[in-house]
Amino acid sequence: MEPRKELPKRIGFWLNEKKCKKFNVPEFVEECRKKNMEVIKLLLHEPLQPQGPFDVILHKITPIYAQALDANQEACLLASAFEQYLLSVPSVPVVDPVPALHTLLHRPATYALLHAITAHDDQVMTPPYVELPDTNMRTKKQLLAQAGVTFPIVCKPVFGCGGTAAHELAVVLSASRLTEWQGPCVAQSFVQHGAVLYKLYVLGDAWHLVVRPSLKNFRATDAPTVHFNSSKVSKADSCSPLTQLDQSDRAMRHPQPDNSVFDRIVRTVRESLSMDLLGIDVVIDSSSGQYAIIDVNPFPSYDSIADLMPCFATLLFEKIQQRSCGHVLSASSINDLLPARGGRRQDSAGIDIPALLRARGHLPRLQCGEDSRTDDSHEGNSSPNTITQATYNTEDARSSAAAAGGEENSCIQTDSSSTTNSKICSSSGKKNTSCDSNSFTDRKSCSSSGKKESNYGENDATVTMNTMNAAHEKTLNGRYRKELSENKGCIENAVFQTNGINVTLSHDNGISERKKTCDAAAKNVINSTDIKQNTNGPANIIAQNGIIMTSNGKRSDSSGIFDESQSKNDLKSDQNAQLNIKCTNIASKCCYELDEMQNEVHHITNNTITDGITHSLKGCLYSDQCEDDCAGYAEKHSKCDAYCNLDLASHTEGSCSCSPACDVSKTNVLCTYSAGSPSAAGASSSQPYPSHVMSSVSSSSTLQQR
Numbered sequence: 083m084e085p086r087k088e089l090p091k092r093i094g095f096w097l098n099e100k101k102c103k104k105f106n107v108p109e110f111v112e113e114c115r116k117k118n119m120e121v122i123k124l125l126l127h128e129p130l131q132p133q134g135p136f137d138v139i140l141h142k143i144t145p146i147y148a149q150a151l152d153a154n155q156e157a158c159l160l161a162s163a164f165e166q167y168l169l170s171v172p173s174v175p176v177v178d179p180v181p182a183l184h185t186l187l188h189r190p191a192t193y194a195l196l197h198a199i200t201a202h203d204d205q206v207m208t209p210p211y212v213e214l215p216d217t218n219m220r221t222k223k224q225l226l227a228q229a230g231v232t233f234p235i236v237c238k239p240v241f242g243c244g245g246t247a248a249h250e251l252a253v254v255l256s257a258s259r260l261t262e263w264q265g266p267c268v269a270q271s272f273v274q275h276g277a278v279l280y281k282l283y284v285l286g287d288a289w290h291l292v293v294r295p296s297l298k299n300f301r302a303t304d305a306p307t308v309h310f311n312s313s314k315v316s317k318a319d320s321c322s323p324l325t326q327l328d329q330s331d332r333a334m335r336h337p338q339p340d341n342s343v344f345d346r347i348v349r350t351v352r353e354s355l356s357m358d359l360l361g362i363d364v365v366i367d368s369s370s371g372q373y374a375i376i377d378v379n380p381f382p383s384y385d386s387i388a389d390l391m392p393c394f395a396t397l398l399f400e401k402i403q404q405r406s407c408g409h410v411l412s413a414s415s416i417n418d419l420l421p422a423r424g425g426r427r428q429d430s431a432g433i434d435i436p437a438l439l440r441a442r443g444h445l446p447r448l449q450c451g452e453d454s455r456t457d458d459s460h461e462g463n464s465s466p467n468t469i470t471q472a473t474y475n476t477e478d479a480r481s482s483a484a485a486a487g488g489e490e491n492s493c494i495q496t497d498s499s500s501t502t503n504s505k506i507c508s509s510s511g512k513k514n515t516s517c518d519s520n521s522f523t524d525r526k527s528c529s530s531s532g533k534k535e536s537n538y539g540e541n542d543a544t545v546t547m548n549t550m551n552a553a554h555e556k557t558l559n560g561r562y563r564k565e566l567s568e569n570k571g572c573i574e575n576a577v578f579q580t581n582g583i584n585v586t587l588s589h590d591n592g593i594s595e596r597k598k599t600c601d602a603a604a605k606n607v608i609n610s611t612d613i614k615q616n617t618n619g620p621a622n623i624i625a626q627n628g629i630i631m632t633s634n635g636k637r638s639d640s641s642g643i644f645d646e647s648q649s650k651n652d653l654k655s656d657q658n659a660q661l662n663i664k665c666t667n668i669a670s671k672c673c674y675e676l677d678e679m680q681n682e683v684h685h686i687t688n689n690t691i692t693d694g695i696t697h698s699l700k701g702c703l704y705s706d707q708c709e710d711d712c713a714g715y716a717e718k719h720s721k722c723d724a725y726c727n728l729d730l731a732s733h734t735e736g737s738c739s740c741s742p743a744c745d746v747s748k749t750n751v752l753c754t755y756s757a758g759s760p761s762a763a764g765a766s767s768s769q770p771y772p773s774h775v776m777s778s779v780s781s782s783s784t785l786q787q788r
């Protein structure tokens with residue numbers, strides 16, 4: 083008897099029309115067919131669930147986000163529905179995961195990540211940068227100076243993907259020409275690089291090097307600002323005068339690229355983002371020879387790469403295979419290894435795009451996958467109710483998961499009525515109809531049930547939950563994946579730290595992640611190993627017995643409080659440390675307050691300054707900003723006033739500053755240390771990359787399979 087032919091595997095696929103044309107969909111479909119896979123175009127305007135099931139999903143959803151960020155309500159709803167659908171099928175591999183895209187959409191988040199992952203590499207860096215709000219010149223100059231950004235600078239729109247506007251850039255050659263850039267931007271030091279751009283096209287485990295034209299060398303002069311669209315400068319067919327080196331630069335020797343460094347960059351960036359489809363743009367500094375990562379793009383063009391479609395089909399085929407063998411998806415596997423190498427997880431490094439959208443007034447509450455907090459819930463006194471923390475025994479977790487019995491809406495939650503050990507239950511053990519994985523509102527109510535801790539010794543897992551984002555099965559780590567994978571919906575933003583294994587269940591933005599770690603640190607529930615292996619902020623912070631040590635070796639006292647003068651002088655450039663220090667100093671509720679601050683930030687952003695954590699903190703805290711906006715703040719943001727202990731009301735325009743009366747024990751740190759900038763943080767050290775990375779380097783410059 084003929085063996086029964088297996089049904090084709092189903093690839094859910096979405097690209098916008100423009101990308102479809104570029105991508106050569108017919109060839110892709112044909113290559114997939116050869117591997118017994120059929121390609122089904124997702125209809126985003128229709129319910130996605132009935133279009134499935136899918137064995138893998140391939141997409142480039144970023145243009146939809148770009149439209150959403152441009153106040154397009156429909157796009158916002160589509161993005162939200164897409165995310166919700168992915169959440170409802172957590173075991174389906176997604177190429178690429180949405181949380182990582184959130185990071186890449188937002189240039190400051192991307193550069194913060196790049197900065198962190200290159201901090202210990204002497205040969206690789208990302209140029210100093212700072213997010214500049216649309217503010218007065220003096221403030222802009224100060225921000226640039228604080229971040230160590232030097233002229234010439236490249237000004238880039240804050241959001242880096244999607245429409246044409248995201249690619250309208252400018253080279254500003256001197257401070258006096260800053261007025262020639264309108265609106266907020268990310269300003270980045272220009273790196274002289276001999277007009278050569280190296281594009282590293284990553285496709286799963288393979289990468290490909292393509293050399294492209296790039297901007298010529300610019301030097302600081304008083305010449306007018308050079309506006310350009312990046313799509314006209316560094317594409318395969320670009321032929322712009324801006325990429326023609328001046329005569330005097332032509333004789334300059336340009337450093338030869340080293341594939342082993344590219345390989346290291348690819349590996350590090352890919353691991354930090356858990357993505358398979360990436361374009362990484364690198365230039366080599368003509369004088370220092372350092373490799374500068376200037377941009378990272380999701381699902382790039384792969385222009386001029388031969389045999390692209392078979393490679394795509396193979397990648398998706400492997401994803402499906404790995405899933406059916408019970409293996410983790412490759413990107414997740416790599417991510418799983420990260421904590422053991424002190425790496426960072428991407429999914430908590432991203433920016434909370436739905437929150438941003440909402441803050442900009444583009445999004446009615448709850449329509450884009452946001453939590454259900456009302457404005458009232460932003461009040462500080464509600465804080466204890468919105469973080470749920472439980473330390474629990476992994477055996478319990480296992481039985482809870484088992485109790486969940488595959489139920490869609492199972493959850494782990496703590497019992498707010500219990501004052502002793504927290505109870506971890508599944509929704510089937512303790513049915514909670516509000517644990518609906520399709521509703522952020524409900525999730526919030528799942529995880530807002532109080533804050534309890536219990537400790538079961540060495541094998542404990544620490545779970546910190548809050549309400550902002552959704553669980554991602556793919557991020558579950560090691561042996562806990564199985565136990566917890568059924569707990570969809572309610573384990574939100576959980577960080578599991580147990581026996582040196584870290585598990586982050588959800589995507590989150592950087593500050594919330596730090597908040598959680600800080601919260602844990604303040605309670606002494608994580609040890610130095612845990613925190614060292616933790617992600618994002620904690621990457622350069624070590625806490626032991628309450629002592630917090632920053633990357634530059636400063637130690638707090640045993641309550642995690644830094645000597646003020648020490649922190650002023652030594653910590654101000656350490657962004658991650660700052661945040662933790664702030665948390666620590668604001669004591670037990672601090673973490674929540676920071677979170678609230680972040681929300682507050684968005685309000686500020688919306689009304690006055692700009693988005694982004696750094697600025698918003700500055701918005702709250704900075705005297706120079708106060709000078710401009712003091713009255714406005716006092717009126718609109720009295721909460722800032724409360725947090726910072728700034729007596730804004732008594733300041734008149736032009737004289738507002740951090741109040742000397744700041745309560746040092748509580749909030750002075752907030753006033754004092756917001757001066758640092760991410761780009762100034764963590765100067766590179768001589769610590770090399772692990773040898774196994776080096777040894778995996780191939781010398782070929784075509785597709786390199788590791």
Ligand SMILES: Nc1ncnc2c1ncn2[C@@H]1O[C@H](COP(=O)(O)OP(=O)(O)OP(=O)(O)O)[C@@H](O)[C@H]1O
Pocket residue numbers: 209236238242248249250251270271272273274275279295296297312313315316363365376377379
């Ligand atoms: N810091 C920098 N120093 C020197 N040149 C830079 C720098 N940043 C950007 N450039 C130049 O500007 C071009 C576009 O920059 P960038 O890649 O950041 O823009 P983009 O809009 O994100 O581009 P893409 O189309 O790749 O998404 C680069 O290819 C390079 O030529």
Ligand SMILES: O=P(O)(O)O[C@H]1[C@H](O)[C@H](O)[C@H](OP(=O)(O)O)[C@@H](OP(=O)(O)O)[C@@H]1O
Pocket residue numbers: 100101104142144145242243244245248316317361379380381382383384385
């Ligand atoms: O030449 P590359 O592959 O870098 O071209 C990319 C470009 O870098 C941007 O990433 C574009 O993406 P968006 O920012 O999302 O517009 C890509 O556009 P796409 O139309 O191919 O998705 C370019 O290809």
